Amino acid sequence: MSVTEAVPAEEDNRDRWQDVRDLPPSAKLVAKVLDYNGTLTQSQLAEETLLPPRTVRYALSRLEEENVVESRFSFSDARKRLYSLQV
Numbered sequence: 001m002s003v004t005e006a007v008p009a010e011e012d013n014r015d016r017w018q019d020v021r022d023l024p025p026s027a028k029l030v031a032k033v034l035d036y037n038g039t040l041t042q043s044q045l046a047e048e049t050l051l052p053p054r055t056v057r058y059a060l061s062r063l064e065e066e067n068v069v070e071s072r073f074s075f076s077d078a079r080k081r082l083y084s085l086q087v
Contacts, residue, residue, distance in 0.1 A: 016087050019066045026051055027059040031068060034085040041080045 020031050026049075033048045034040060040048065046056045060083060063069040068087050074080040 019068050019087060020063070023062050023066065024059065026055050027062045030056060030059040031063060031085060031087070034069065034083060035087075039082045039084040041074065041082060043080075045083065 017031075020028055023031075029049050029051070030045055033045060037044075037048065042053065042056055042060065045051075045060070046053045049056065051059070060069060060071075064071065068085065069083050070086050071081045071083050074082050
């Protein structure tokens with residue numbers, strides 16, 4: 001792979017996170033954890049990020065406003081929602 005072929009991939013990665021760039025640090029952390037782990041519940045996100053549940057809720061609401069995360073009901077427990085990154 002030449003250097004010129006690697007540059008567009010880096011630009012794609014920067015563009016991919018454009019919607020997250022101006023969000024609070026907690027939202028960036030939640031987005032990065034979802035990127036690394038895939039789909040998680042809110043309580044799993046709180047455990048992984050070591051953030052309080054209230055902060056995770058706020059981060060998820062900000063990410064949802066930017067259409068960066070998708071949420072759906074859990075089939076195993078309908079009281080919980082599963083969150084996944086959409087960037």
